Amino acid sequence: MKAVILVGGFGTRLRPLTLTKPKPLVEFVNKPIILHQIEALKDVGVTEVILAINYQPQVMLSVLEEFETKVGIKITCSQETEPLGTAGPLALVREKLCESDEPFFVLNSDVTCRYPLNEMIEFHKAHGGEASILVTKVDEPSKYGVVVLDEETGMVKNFVEKPKFFVGNKINAGIYLLNTCVLNRIQPRPTSIEREVFPAIANEGNLFAMVLTGFWMDIGQPKDYLKGLRLYLDHERRNSPQELSGGPNIIGNVLIDSSAKVGEGCIIGPDVVVGPNCVVESGVRLSSCTLMRGVRVKSSAHVSGSIIGWYSTIGESVLVSNMSVLGEDVHVRDTIYLNGVVVLPHKEIKSHFVNPEIIM
Ligand code: GDD
Ligand code: MG
Numbered sequence: 001m002k003a004v005i006l007v008g009g010f011g012t013r014l015r016p017l018t019l020t021k022p023k024p025l026v027e028f029v030n031k032p033i034i035l036h037q038i039e040a041l042k043d044v045g046v047t048e049v050i051l052a053i054n055y056q057p058q059v060m061l062s063v064l065e066e067f068e069t070k071v072g073i074k075i076t077c078s079q080e081t082e083p084l085g086t087a088g089p090l091a092l093v094r095e096k097l098c099e100s101d102e103p104f105f106v107l108n109s110d111v112t113c114r115y116p117l118n119e120m121i122e123f124h125k126a127h128g129g130e131a132s133i134l135v136t137k138v139d140e141p142s143k144y145g146v147v148v149l150d151e152e153t154g155m156v157k158n159f160v161e162k163p164k165f166f167v168g169n170k171i172n173a174g175i176y177l178l179n180t181c182v183l184n185r186i187q188p189r190p191t192s193i194e195r196e197v198f199p200a201i202a203n204e205g206n207l208f209a210m211v212l213t214g215f216w217m218d219i220g221q222p223k224d225y226l227k228g229l230r231l232y233l234d235h236e237r238r239n240s241p242q243e244l245s246g247g248p249n250i251i252g253n254v255l256i257d258s259s260a261k262v263g264e265g266c267i268i269g270p271d272v273v274v275g276p277n278c279v280v281e282s283g284v285r286l287s288s289c290t291l292m293r294g295v296r297v298k299s300s301a302h303v304s305g306s307i308i309g310w311y312s313t314i315g316e317s318v319l320v321s322n323m324s325v326l327g328e329d330v331h332v333r334d335t336i337y338l339n340g341v342v343v344l345p346h347k348e349i350k351s352h353f354v355n356p357e358i359i360m
Contacts, residue, residue, distance in 0.1 A: 001044075001045055001046045001047060001102050001103075001104065001105070002046065002047070002048045002049075002050065002096065002097055002099075002102075002104045002105075003041045003046045003048070003049050003050070003104060003105035003106070003107065004049075004050045004051075004052055004078075004089065004090060004093065004097070004104065004105070004106045004107070005024075005034060005037060005038075005049060005050070005051050005052065005106075005107045005109050006052050006086055006089060006106065006107065006108055006109055007022075007023070007024050007034070007051050007052060007053045007109045008023075008052075008053070008054060008083070008109065011023030011026070011220070013220050013221045013222075014026060014220060014221065014222065014225070015327075015342070016309065016325060016326070016327030016328075016342055016343065016344045016345055017292075017307065017309055017325065017327060017328075019327055019328075019344065019345050020309075020310070020327065020328040020329075020345050021310075021328070022055075022059055022060055023109065023110070023220075024051070024060070024109055025060065025063055027275065027292060027293070028112060028219060028225070028228065028229070028232070029229065029232055029233070029255060029273050030255065030257055030273060030275055030276065032063075032067075033109065033110070033112075033219065034051070034067075034109060035067060035071075036112065036115075037107055037109070037115070038067060038071055038073060038075065039071055040115035040117060041073070041105060041107075041117065042071050042072065042073045043117070044117040044118050044121065046073065046105065047073065047074060048073070048074040048075075048076065048096075049073060049074070049075050049076075050075075050076050050077070050078055050093050050096065051064070051075065051076070051077045051078070052078050052080070052084075052089035052090075052092070052093070053077055053078070053079055053080070054079065054080040054082070054083045054084070054089075055079075057077040057079055060077070061077070064077070076096075078092055078093045080092065082190065083190060084188065084189065084190050084191065085190045085191050085192045085193070086108075086191075086192055086193040086194060087186045087191040087192060087193035087196065087197050088186065088187070088188055088189055088190050088191045090106065090178075090182075090183060090186055090193075091183065091186045091187055091188040091189075091191075092188050094183050094188075097180055097183060098180050098183065101180060102180075103121075103124060103177050103178055103179050103180070104177070104178060104180070105117065105120075105175070105176065105177055105178075106175075106176040106177075106178060106193075107174065107175050107176075108174030108175070108218070110174075110218055110219055110220035111173060111174040111175065111216065111217070111218050111219070112215075112216070112217050112219050112228050112231075112232060113134075113136070113173065113175075113212060113214065113215060113216040113217070114214045114215065114235060115175070116134070116210075116212060116213075116214075117175075119210065120132055120134060120175070120177050120210055121177065123154070123208070123210045124177045124208075127153070127154060127155075127208040129155075129201075129205070129206040129207060129208045130178070130179045130181060130182055130201055130206040130207070131176060131177070131178045131179065131182055131198070131201050131206065131207050131208070132176065132177040132178075132207075132208050132209070132210060133147070133156070133172055133173070133175070133176050133177075133198070133207065133208075133209050133210075134172075134173040134174075134175040134176070134209070134210055134212050135147045135149070135170045135171060135172060135173055135209045135210070135211055135212065136170070136171060136173045136211070136212040136216040137169050137170055137171075137211075138169060138171050139169070141163070141166070141167070141168065141169050141170075141171050142162065142163060142164075143162060144162070144171035144172060144218075145159060145160070145161045145162070145171060145172035145194045145198075146158075146159075146160045146161075146163050146167045146168050146169075146170065146171055146172075147159055147168070147170050147171065147172055147209050148160075148167060148168045148170070149170065149208075149209045153208070154208045154209050154210060154211075155205060155207070155208055156198075156202040156207040156208060156209050157202065158199075158202065159172070159194065159198040159199050159202050159207065160199075161192070161194040161195045170209070170211065172194065172198075173212055173216050174218065176193075182197070182201065185197055185200060185201070214235065215231035215232065215234070215235050216231075217231055217232075222307055222323055222325045223323055225307065226271075226288060226289070226290070226305065226307070226323075229271060229273060229288075229290060230253075230270075230271040230288065233253035233254070233255065233271055233273075234253060236253065236255070237253050243255070245268075249262070249265070249266050249267055249268055250268050250269050251267065251268065251269035251270050251287075252269040252270025252271060253269065253270055253271055254268050254269040254270065254271075254272045254273075254274075255272070255273045255274070256268070256272075256273075256274040257274060257275055257276040257277075257278070259276045259277050260274045260275065260276065260277065260278040260279070260280065261278070261279050261280065262274070262280045263280060263281045263282035263283070263284065263299070264282045264283070265282050265283045266280055266282065266283060266284045266285070266286070267284075267285050267286075268280070268284075268285075268286045268287075269286070269287060270287060270288065271287065271288045271289075272286045272287060272288065272289055272290070273289075273290040273291070274286070274290075274291050275290070275291050275292045275293040275294070275295065275310075276293045276294070277293055277294045278291045278293070278294065278295045278296070278297070279295075279296045279297070280296075280297045281296075281297060281298050281299040281301075282299045282300075283299050283300040284297050284298075284299065284300065284301050284302070284303075285301075285302040285303075285304075286302075286303050286304070287303075287304045287305070288304055288305045289303045289304060289305060289306045289307065289308065290307050290308070291303070291308045292307075292308060292309050292310040292311075292312075292328075293310050293311070294310055294311040295308050295309075295310070295311065295312050295313070295314070296312075296313045296314070297313075297314045298313070298314060298315050298316040298318070298334070299316050299317075300316060300317045301314045301315065301316060301317060301318040301319070301320070302318070302319045302320070302321070303320045303321075304320070304321045304322075305321055305322055305323055305324075306320050306321060306322070306323060306324040306325065306326070307324075307325045307326070308320070308326050308330075309325075309326050309327045309328040309329070309330060309345065310328040310329065311328060311329050312326050312327075312328065312329060312330040312331065312332075313330075313331045313332065314332050315331075315332050315333045315334035315335065315336060316334040316335065317334060317335045318332050318333075318334065318335065318336045318337070318338070319336075319337045319338070320332070320338045321338070321339055321340070322339050322340040322356070323340050323356075324338050324339070324340055324341045324342070324343070325341075325342050325343070326343045327343055327344050327345035327346070327347070328345040328346070329345055329346045330343045330344075330345065330346070330347050330348075330349065331347070331348045331349070332348075332349045333348070333349060333350050336349055336350070336351070336352055337352045337353070337354060338352070338353050339353060339354050339355065339356065340355070340356030340357075341353045341356060341357055341358070341359055342357075342358045342359065343358075343359045344358070344359065344360050347359060
């Protein structure tokens, strides 16, 4: 079985992290976003993953080789000369996908969930239609593709991308299983699978939706990334609590990499991920945040609701809060207050920023 992951462009919504690392390689819970998906695909018998990208893949190639060996799966890149949207990239790799008659998976690269791919394969076989999509319920459906389905059969009656008016609260989770005949509907030109392909298949009664149980999040923006982190850790708590960190200074769900060092008198949690080789000095308070690899947080600093990029330093008694995102190699001097700021990579911060802004 094969799978295509739609990796897309430069991940502008995850800047400044994506200024120094391609989005698929940005870690989510200490593992590159894309590796979560590749592992889940491997687990259900996928043998080749094709990454559909529209920028220079050179930066990724060596890392992908490493993933190939680690996971034991073939990974190839298909590069577009112009962005082909969410369907066009599939036409570009048509030959490869048609090497067998088996259906293939398509994944948006920025979604996280518990990947019920085996259930999807069973569901797909059972309904016999052309395409299966995974759907999930959300409170705010307007920024997604909304799916109206027959509750009994799962047959999709209507697919509306980013609706202006309320259509329903079940949305496209960005994970599909498609028969190769779907490729007959797609040309190698900019095409939206959500606006052009799915509505057409639904019209013919050949599109079916399986409702996801459990958590789901599109983590393509910092606020949603942190929400996704909370949901992921909560899922771990209920399913593999042994994976989470514990101890007197830990509150709620926390994951600290075994190579990280944590000093005396810290209070960590809830919803915190500390990356490899981080150093958290004494008396530090961390809540709802993630520290990427190699971050140092000096004594008595407080980080909440924020993402700290690789190898950055947070000075003594600093307060970083309110959806601040620090790029790679940012250094914040002692006693500084940062509120809702976005800091570009390689900066030194010497003064307070009390209002949300971008620090260039
Ligand atoms: N190769 C390639 N080329 N990939 C692309 C392109 C392109 O031109 N454009 C977008 N992508 C990739 C993105 O990187 C992402 O992984 C996926 O396609 C979806 O694009 P987004 O830009 O993230 O779309 P969205 O989040 O607004 O909406 C999509 O995802 C929602 C779920 O998160 C839609 O599929 C919605 O229907 C869905 O509900
Ligand atoms: Mg998205």
